[in-house]
Amino acid sequence: MGVKLLLENAHIEGIRFYETYRKHGGYRSVEKAIKTMSTDEVVEEVKKSGLRGRGGAGFPAGMKWSFIAKPEGVPRHLVCNADESEPGTFKDRYLMEFLPHLLIEGLIVSSFALGSHDTYIYIRGEYAWIVDILEQAITEAKNNGWLGKNILGSGFDCEIHVQRGAGAYICGEETALIESLEGKRGNPRIKPPFPAVKGLWGRPTVVNNVETLAAVVPIINMGGEEYAKIGVGRSTGTKLISACGNLRKPGVYEIDMTISVEDFIYSDEYCGGIANGKKLKACIPGGSSVPILPANLLLNTAKGEKRIMNYEGLSDGGFATGSMLGSGGFIVLDEDQCVVKNTLTLARFYRHESCGQCSPCREGTGWMEKILHNIEHGKGKMSDIDLLWDIQSKIEGNTICPLGDAAAWPIAAAIRHFRDEFEWHVLNPEESQKRNYGLAHYADKIHVPVTA
Amino acid sequence: MSIKFNDTQMAEFKRLVDRYPQEYQKSALIPALHLAQESFGGWLSSETMDYVAELLSIKPIEVYEVATFYSMFNLKPVGKYLFEVCHTGPCMVSGSDNIVQYIQEKLSIKPGETTADGLFTLKTVECLGACGYAPMMQLGKHYREHLTKEKVDAIVEECRKNAAINN
Numbered sequence: 001m002g003v004k005l006l007l008e009n010a011h012i013e014g015i016r017f018y019e020t021y022r023k024h025g026g027y028r029s030v031e032k033a034i035k036t037m038s039t040d041e042v043v044e045e046v047k048k049s050g051l052r053g054r055g056g057a058g059f060p061a062g063m064k065w066s067f068i069a070k071p072e073g074v075p076r077h078l079v080c081n082a083d084e085s086e087p088g089t090f091k092d093r094y095l096m097e098f099l100p101h102l103l104i105e106g107l108i109v110s111s112f113a114l115g116s117h118d119t120y121i122y123i124r125g126e127y128a129w130i131v132d133i134l135e136q137a138i139t140e141a142k143n144n145g146w147l148g149k150n151i152l153g154s155g156f157d158c159e160i161h162v163q164r165g166a167g168a169y170i171c172g173e174e175t176a177l178i179e180s181l182e183g184k185r186g187n188p189r190i191k192p193p194f195p196a197v198k199g200l201w202g203r204p205t206v207v208n209n210v211e212t213l214a215a216v217v218p219i220i221n222m223g224g225e226e227y228a229k230i231g232v233g234r235s236t237g238t239k240l241i242s243a244c245g246n247l248r249k250p251g252v253y254e255i256d257m258t259i260s261v262e263d264f265i266y267s268d269e270y271c272g273g274i275a276n277g278k279k280l281k282a283c284i285p286g287g288s289s290v291p292i293l294p295a296n297l298l299l300n301t302a303k304g305e306k307r308i309m310n311y312e313g314l315s316d317g318g319f320a321t322g323s324m325l326g327s328g329g330f331i332v333l334d335e336d337q338c339v340v341k342n343t344l345t346l347a348r349f350y351r352h353e354s355c356g357q358c359s360p361c362r363e364g365t366g367w368m369e370k371i372l373h374n375i376e377h378g379k380g381k382m383s384d385i386d387l388l389w390d391i392q393s394k395i396e397g398n399t400i401c402p403l404g405d406a407a408a409w410p411i412a413a414a415i416r417h418f419r420d421e422f423e424w425h426v427l428n429p430e431e432s433q434k435r436n437y438g439l440a441h442y443a444d445k446i447h448v449p450v451t452a
Numbered sequence: 453m454s455i456k457f458n459d460t461q462m463a464e465f466k467r468l469v470d471r472y473p474q475e476y477q478k479s480a481l482i483p484a485l486h487l488a489q490e491s492f493g494g495w496l497s498s499e500t501m502d503y504v505a506e507l508l509s510i511k512p513i514e515v516y517e518v519a520t521f522y523s524m525f526n527l528k529p530v531g532k533y534l535f536e537v538c539h540t541g542p543c544m545v546s547g548s549d550n551i552v553q554y555i556q557e558k559l560s561i562k563p564g565e566t567t568a569d570g571l572f573t574l575k576t577v578e579c580l581g582a583c584g585y586a587p588m589m590q591l592g593k594h595y596r597e598h599l600t601k602e603k604v605d606a607i608v609e610e611c612r613k614n615a616a617i618n619n
């Protein structure tokens with residue numbers, strides 16, 4: 001069994017409520033931080049822990065915190081990103097639904113460290129029932145003196161507010177989120193200035209993911225150095241993975257980032273293998289934006305080594321033969337799935353979610369969807385495949401926010417690794433409407449060239 | 453329906469506004485639009501939007517531009533029960549197409565349409581963060597997950613019953 005730091009108590013009945021949560025050691029990190037540590041010491045522990053942002057980009061959290069500007073007399077804010085809209089990702093929901101107090105506890109400690117007296121949780125609008133769960137947890141915490149004025153007699157005041165979004169993936173991007181919190185359309189801002197200098201209402205702001213902020217609790221409890229001993233290299237601590245698609249046991253799992261992808265998929269402790277005894281064809285291992293890999297490159301790196309489930313392991317080989325850990329949204333496709341169709345649904349998603357500010361993203365996502373629609377429906381031409389490649393390459397890196405890249409990468413990777421499946425659709429317009437290309441050679445052993 | 457919050461709704465509106473600094477009341481716009489949509493028939497008419505603008509002391513255009521940006525705001529009337537079925541990749545590979553197809557046949561409507569009796573609207577939506585429990589749909593405040601044809605039958609039945617009780 002791997003180490004569990006976040007979900008250790010998730011199975012305990014009543015853990016959603018304050019009394020039970022407290023009885024199992026809840027809110028110790030707030031006591032420790034507020035009573036025995038300075039704000040700088042809290043930031044220092046988070047730095048030492050090596051904790052990297054769990055929202056997708058993997059930026060070191062402690063470093064981000066240390067960038068926050070502290071102009072005299074200007075309030076600062078911590079904003080918790082609970083927008084969770086990247087297809088394949090449903091881990092933050094699990095945390096908030098089952099362990100709301102863990103998030104609230106992490107938010108109090110983090111607010112203390114950053115000096116945020118009004119902290120906001122921006123939650124995707126569809127998670128409407130979770131708003132009630134969080135608000136109840138906040139009320140309980142407040143009634144027990146963990147929030148409000150003069151917390152634990154320290155002089156530190158803090159309130160946490162929950163704000164619902166209203167259906168827009170782009171509001172997960174931190175500057176779009178801030179715009180949305182200000183009551184505007186979710187159009188990302190041009191950076192700089194970065195939120196750490198000018199964020200919510202022009203004030204210094206830190207935006208962190210739900211899981212990142214929850215991880216602050218074990219970090220303070222055990223100390224940053226101990227936390228950093230879990231995992232390998234720069235992948236410290238534990239990571240929540242939301243596994244979905246054609247798996248026997250889809251769900252949310254906590255891993256300590258030392259296991260192999262193969263173990264994660266096939267062992268009974270985790271996903272229990274592919275559903276219905278089918279074979280693995282492909283996987284998008286870190287949320288819909290990261291490159292899709294065929295089975296063979298997913299389980300092994302191009303060097304023929306077992307691929308490990310962590311930041312470095314999943315990105316081994318770069319985009320040529322690797323992918324990314326991303327948000328931890330692990331999407332598995334079995335031998336009966338069509339990569340073209342899957343790519344089409346993602347292209348449609350990004351077209352739908354583009355905010356429309358930059359022309360490469362606004363126009364490019366629309367074109368890509370149209371072309372993929374034609375290929376999928378037996379109306380594609382060979383030249384369409386190159387055209388798709390060309391469009392995605394012109395979006396990447398040419399937009400205000402990374403949604404453009406996020407729309408381009410899945411298409412580039414699908415063509416890179418599954419080009420023959422696209423070609424088969426073009427060459428067999430009728431047959432492709434009746435059956436799928438199947439597993440083909442995508443699980444074949446990788447040829448590793450022998451080097452001296 | 454006259455467009456004015458009742459006392460309970462107004463108290464909730466005040467609570468929403470109070471979460472933000474005095475000079476940044478506009479921040480309450482999205483939560484206020486949710487409240488208005490729930491209070492006034494499940495959609496936002498221009499009358500409703502103008503009312504929200506007035507309450508927040510902002511220009512109506514500031515409300516329209518936000519209401520049109522976010523997919524959860526309905527700018528046209530919808531059925532009493534809105535079936536929002538996810539059809540993004542992870543749900544698609546888990547069989548969401550069959551569920552959408554089945555609902556279409558069962559209710560004789562296409563995505564985007566409402567049944568003649570005004571009870572049901574079918575909508576296909578993008579990932580709702582329930583990918584591991586697919587196929588799924590949102591119905592009101594809650595998710596219905598691991599959908600099968602039998603579950604769809606039961607949900608439709610449940611809605612019809614509730615509608616009959618409330619009439």
Ligand SMILES: Cc1cc2nc3c(=O)[nH]c(=O)nc-3n(C[C@H](O)[C@H](O)[C@H](O)COP(=O)(O)O)c2cc1C
Pocket residue numbers: 052053054055056057058059061081082083084085086169170171172173174175207208209210212213401402403406
């Ligand atoms: C299009 C887009 C969508 C995003 N969606 C989310 C999201 O739903 N949740 C999240 O935590 N971060 C999301 N991010 C990343 C945020 O911009 C930001 O990096 C993150 O919230 C920082 O938190 P972290 O450092 O704790 O990961 C998204 C980024 C982009 C470009």
Ligand code: SF4
Pocket residue numbers: 170187188353354355356357358359361362399400401402403404
């Ligand atoms: S890249 Fe797309 S989503 Fe991002 S700002 Fe530009 S148009 Fe909007």
Ligand code: FES
Pocket residue numbers: 087088089538539540541542543544578579580581582583586588
């Ligand atoms: S893809 Fe349907 S809920 Fe995520």
